[in-house]
């Protein structure tokens with residue numbers, strides 16, 4: 001793996017301004033990266049354009065009702081799964097209880113994990 005050509009220090013703690021995903025930044029010429037990928041930068045740019053159009057501040061954001069509803073639905077599913085698993089794992093759960101619990105939680109959590117990419 002090639003090293004040393006850019007001469008930069010990695011900053012693994014940087015988080016994307018749009019999706020909050022951690023990513024590695026190499027210092028170098030130009031402005032430091034704020035986004036993990038181009039599509040995030042584009043989304044942020046578009047959101048800020050819309051904010052400017054309706055006179056919102058930099059900390060406020062416009063999103064569609066459908067996007068918000070979708071997010072709420074997925075959060076609701078996750079919340080219900082957490083409650084199920086809490087209930088299922090009280091007492092003396094077996095190994096397979098744990099396995100089912102993890103699968104159940106993952107099923108509920110995966111749509112949220114992909115949320116910012118599908119958007």
Ligand SMILES: [Zn+2]
Pocket residue numbers: 016017018019020021035036037040
């Ligand atoms: Zn991102």
